Amino acid sequence: MNISETLRKIEGSATAQIFAKAKELEQAGRDIIHLEIGQPDFSPPDIVLEATIQAIREKKTTYTVSRGIEDLRKAIANYYHELYNQSLDYKSEVILTSGAKLAIFASVWTVVNPGDNVIVLNPSWVSYGDIVESLNAEARYLGVDLDFNFDADRLQSLTDDRTKALILNSPSNPTGSVVPMTTLKEIARHCEQNDILLISDEIYSDFVYEGKHNSVMEIEGWRDFALIVNGFSKTFSMTGFRLGYVLGKKEWIDQINKVNQLTASCPVNFAQYGAIVALKEIQVMKDFIQDTMKDRRDFTSQLLNGIGLEFIAPKGAMYAWVRVPSDDSAKFASDLLEAEGVALTPGIAFGPDGEGHVRLCFATSKTIIEEGITRIGRFLGS
Ligand SMILES: Cc1ncc(COP(=O)(O)O)c(C=O)c1O
Known part of the structure; x- marks a missing residue:
């Protein structure tokens, strides 16, 4: 066969x-x-379930626009404004995807051509390497310890003119490590200087037990070199709703929108109404x-x-x-x-x-x- x-x-x-x-x-x-x-x-909180059921009753069962409904994109932008005092244009800088996994897939797809390479931390979530390989690109592994320390020379030697992205996940699956701000800035600087897209998977941002979560959004000029991925699966236990999102510069978000149109068409309609209520309950x-x-x-x-x-x-x-x-x-x-x-x-x-x-x-x-x-x-x- x-x-x-x-x-x-x-x-x-x-x-x-x-x-x-x-x-x-x-x-x-x-x-x-x-x-x-x-x-x-x-x-998920009962009122999230109720809002979702209500949305089904109201026949929110059709396709939506491929980026996800405006009210949810607006709610996400407002939430990040509250968190980091950053204004995101919900029309062009926020996009919903069918789960955070598709958000990562689409983010990688946005910058990678066959034969390019992507730096993946080692150890890190099982799917990153496969996502990269499935796009006919090479996953290059950068070892990190439990404090996200890495060998700067090794990072430099992994980087060449076909290095298009670096995927960072903090707090980390599988180690539970949280990246210190100084290390995050060091990684960000490397990406910015080498024209590498930093894909920051922040899906566990609410699961920090010591210290605080450091987001790429706190770094000045982040839009020029980073995309931020997050979603509803973990914080709200809404894994089956399949709702992730990406925040970033319009030019990249527009490409992710094409991936949405090519794959799931749009995030699940009624699930998005549940997510609006979820954000109020965060x-x-x-x-x-x-x-x-x-x-x-x-x-x-x-x-x-x-x-x-x-x-x-x-x-x-x-x-x-x-x-x-x-x-x-x-x-x-x-x-x-x-x-x-x-x-x-x-x-x-x-x-x-x-x-x-x-x-x-x-x-x-x-x-x-x-x-x-x-x-x-x-x-x-x-
Ligand atoms: C680090 C990480 N990123 C992304 C995902 C995918 O999330 P979703 O279920 O929203 O696709 C997971 C799920 O386990 C994860 O652990």
Whole structure:
């Protein structure tokens, strides 16, 4: 059978693969603890659900304009004005996409030609490398430590005249690291000087437990070198609404609009009405995250330390990045799933430097976290 060379190279999301295997075992009657997938266990606020249902009743079930409805773009622009005192033109500098993943895809597509390259941090979210490769470009990995420190010479040596973008994600999936402002400025300067688009994926911006989230929007002149990606999936647990967005300069946003028109046509109509209400509720969600998610992070840290795993409490996001006593994280995750029914994502999925680690998502109840870590402890014989 004929299959595209480009797609053949792409293995598919490792999180999805381990999730599928866990589901298979579950169907065969096994009791599985899911700590692999980045799906928060809480629900969107009731008034968001009500607004969405109301929108369906009002037959907001058609296509919308490809950029997303004006009222939602206006609400996003107003929200960022409140946050950073920056005026965004909602007509030209804000665009909705079908999930933040498509926002990243479209942002990369905006600047990359076949044969170009994109700098991806290592470790970082599973999909970045695949997104780049699927556009027939090369993903070049820049190692970062848990404080986002990197080797400036290495960054320079990765950069050439075909380097078109750098993807940064803070707070980070999988490590939970939060980029310090000085490092963010250093990366931004490199991008600006080398005409590289800095794609700043800030989807976990509300999940910071120590210090504060540093946004590219706080850097003067950001529009000239950066696009900011965010969305409704994590803060509001609206993953199934498929709503992400990109903020930035008109010229790039216009290209992203073409990607919308080529792919999903537009974001889901009624979901956008839910999102307008969600933004009004954001403080409630931020308080919830500070309270519940921080508590879960502390609980997870305490239990992981208790079973003797090498681990540093994450400053943000929803993941624990855990060193395991194995140099084959895929085998470790698979053996753990078979033996104890605990699903974790192998670190190798997050880039070559992820080997020897697993990612544990703590956006679930303390009961499940405790059961999962107890079983991991048993598996390790501790
Ligand atoms: C770092 C990061 N960016 C983007 C996304 C995609 O978000 P969405 O579900 O809105 O497409 C995820 C989802 O897990 C993520 O972890």
